[in-house]
Each structure stands twice: as structure tokens, then as C-alpha cells.
Amino acid sequence: MSILNADLHCHSVVSDGTLQPEVLAARAAANGVELWALTDHDEIGGQHRAAAAAREHGMRYLTGTEISVTFAGETVHIVGLGFDPDDPQMKRGLEETRGGRGARAHEIAAGLAQVGIKDAYEGALKYVGNPELISRTHFARFLVETGVCKDTPEVFRRYLVEGKPGYVPHRWASLKHAVQWITDAGGMAVIAHPARYKFTANEEYALFSEFKAHGGRAVEVVTGSHTSAEYVKYAATAKEFGLAASRGSDFHSPDESHTDLGQLPYLPGDLTPVWELLADRIQ
Structure with missing residues (x-):
């Protein structure tokens, strides 16, 4: 099952992408995506549209979002997959996170x-x-x-960025709350693109340890912002922490994104794909 063209990380105009959910779905299907998730930042308003568009194009679908959290002074992103998009607690939590x-x-x-x-x-x-x-x-x-x-x-x-004239920090959700919202809504929490964070080895170990302790279950191993060496590194991290692996392009726009929907290497075969743990949540 690791040989599946799953793209479980991308953004539409509902957050900071440039395409409508329906256009993204068509693009994903044209690129051979078999299992898709729309993961707008701190927002689930496009979920019903995305699921309907995926069905129309013959793709299977997992609900998704990408929640901004503050951890060790850094902004970290936690992807949620397979949750109930109408869950009131999650809606409320995301609304508060967007508020700032x-x-x-x-x-x-x-x-x-x-x-x-x-x-x-x-x-x-x-x-x-x-x-x-x-x-x-x-x-x-x-x-x-x-x-x-x-x-x-x-x-x-x-x-x-920090130290430049337009930099303003934002206090996001806590790691615990983000994982909790996703899990309580029936979904699975995933650490997004871990190589992007400027953590020391100790801070990164703390992130993975706390994430797992709060009920986090997976990590993005193959993603648009990882190098091939980082695929290997985070495949090993997934095994070390007993986490499933996810795959996603983090596509935002045809003009800005380096990696198009569905155009990533497959997950390494010795990892547990996150979608295997979410089989009953796939639409």
C-alpha cells in the first residue's frame, strides 16, 4: 500500500493557495493522484467542496487541515487527516487560532x-x-x-522573517490542543515537513516525544520541501518513534510551488502509510 499516489498536503484559496478546491481536485486527478486531501491552514471551510470534487474526478478523499502551533519558540505545522469536518470543538479551536x-x-x-x-x-x-x-x-x-x-x-x-521590518510573531495553538482537536474529531495528527523547522537535535527530539505523548500518530516523510536525504532521515525518525508516514506536495500555486500535486517519490516500502491506519475514514 505504500505504492499509492497519495497527496495529503495542499492549499486552496480558502487559506493561502491560489486555486479553488474544485480546480485543485481536477489538477490532482490529472496528475494521477489516487488519494487526496485538501489541508488549508487553520481552516476546514473547503472540506465538503473538496470531497465532492474528489468524487467527481474518481479520487478517494481524506478530510484535512494544517494547524499552526507554537513549539519551542518556532511555528510548527500539524496536519490533521480523516477527522469529522463538522466537529464543533475543532471548528471552535480553529476559529480562535485564526482570530489573531x-x-x-x-x-x-x-x-x-x-x-x-x-x-x-x-x-x-x-x-x-x-x-x-x-x-x-x-x-x-x-x-x-x-x-x-x-x-x-x-x-x-x-x-x-525575524529581525526584518515586516516580521510580527504570532502565538498559535499549543501542540497539545492541536493534536487533541484532530484526535477527538476522529482523525489522525501528522507532523508536517519536519526538516523545515530550525530546531536543535534536542528540540526536535522533544517535539516528536511530546507529539507522540499527546496522541500524534504520523509524520510527513516525503514532502515537497524535503530533499532525498531528508526522506531517509525522517523515514528513520518515523521508525524510531513508531509513527506512520505521510506524503504530500504542500502545493499552493502553479506559479510558486516547486512540486506539483502527485509528483513526489513514493513512500519507502518499509514504513506504515498513514492511510492504512485511516482506511475506515477514506471517502
């Missing part, structure tokens, strides 16, 4: 204005499908469009 984004966006715009970039909040809003989810990515698109930077990585480097 608006105030943070105004602070980002104020920081950019101080270095001569005017009207960044209004500019970023043009790219937002869901105003509750305005994020740094939307500011980055505005700065590229207006010629301030040539691409979004340059925007982040120059303006939106």
Missing part, C-alpha cells in the same frame, strides 16, 4: 510602511480568498506584483 491573524496583518503593514512600502495591507487583501486567513504569503504576493522583490522567497528574506 487580522491584528498581526495590520502590524506587518505598519512595519512595511516604516521602510517606505505603503498600503501593504490593502495590497495583500487583494490576494486573500478568506480575510480571516490573511498571512505573510499574501503580503509576499503583493510585494512581487508591485516589483519590490522578484519572487516570494526574496520577500521573506528581506522583509518577513
Whole structure:
């Protein structure tokens, strides 16, 4: 079952992607995806649309979201798969997590204005499908469009990371709460793209240990932001902690994403795919 073209991590206009859930589903199906999940940031508003579109294209579907948590001073992402998209506790928790984004966006715009970039909040809003989810990515698109930077990585480097004029930290959900919301709603929690976090070996060990202690069950091994060496590293980590493995492109946009939907290597055969543990939740 590890030889399955599953893409369990991507984003639509409901958060910070550029395509509608229906367009994403068509793209995934055209790329040979057999099992799909839409995992918008801190949002499950696109789930029913995505599931219906997956059915229309003959794909199997798992509900999904990507929850932002604060751990050891870093923002870490926890993907939830296979949960009830109408679960009231999860909806409430995600609503609270989204709540801080608006105030943070105004602070980002104020920081950019101080270095001569005017009207960044209004500019970023043009790219937002869901105003509750305005994020740094939307500011980055505005700065590229207006010629301030040539691409979004340059925007982040120059303006939106710690120590730069547009950086504003945000306090997200706790690791415990995120895992709890997913698990209590009948789903499974997955650590997203672990190689992206700037953790020491000790901090990373603490992340995996606490995640597992709270009921987390899987880790993304094959993902768009991992190198082939990192696939090997996190396959070993999955085995060390007794976690299942997930696979997802983290696709956001045809113009920005390095890895398209469904275009990843398969999971290593000696790992337990997360979808095997979620077989009864696949639609």
C-alpha cells in the first residue's frame, strides 16, 4: 500500500493557495493522484467542496487541515487527516487560532510602511480568498506584483522573517490542543515537513516525544520541501518513534510551488502509510 499516489498536503484559496478546491481536485486527478486531501491552514471551510470534487474526478478523499502551533519558540505545522469536518470543538479551536491573524496583518503593514512600502495591507487583501486567513504569503504576493522583490522567497528574506521590518510573531495553538482537536474529531495528527523547522537535535527530539505523548500518530516523510536525504532521515525518525508516514506536495500555486500535486517519490516500502491506519475514514 505504500505504492499509492497519495497527496495529503495542499492549499486552496480558502487559506493561502491560489486555486479553488474544485480546480485543485481536477489538477490532482490529472496528475494521477489516487488519494487526496485538501489541508488549508487553520481552516476546514473547503472540506465538503473538496470531497465532492474528489468524487467527481474518481479520487478517494481524506478530510484535512494544517494547524499552526507554537513549539519551542518556532511555528510548527500539524496536519490533521480523516477527522469529522463538522466537529464543533475543532471548528471552535480553529476559529480562535485564526482570530489573531487580522491584528498581526495590520502590524506587518505598519512595519512595511516604516521602510517606505505603503498600503501593504490593502495590497495583500487583494490576494486573500478568506480575510480571516490573511498571512505573510499574501503580503509576499503583493510585494512581487508591485516589483519590490522578484519572487516570494526574496520577500521573506528581506522583509518577513525575524529581525526584518515586516516580521510580527504570532502565538498559535499549543501542540497539545492541536493534536487533541484532530484526535477527538476522529482523525489522525501528522507532523508536517519536519526538516523545515530550525530546531536543535534536542528540540526536535522533544517535539516528536511530546507529539507522540499527546496522541500524534504520523509524520510527513516525503514532502515537497524535503530533499532525498531528508526522506531517509525522517523515514528513520518515523521508525524510531513508531509513527506512520505521510506524503504530500504542500502545493499552493502553479506559479510558486516547486512540486506539483502527485509528483513526489513514493513512500519507502518499509514504513506504515498513514492511510492504512485511516482506511475506515477514506471517502
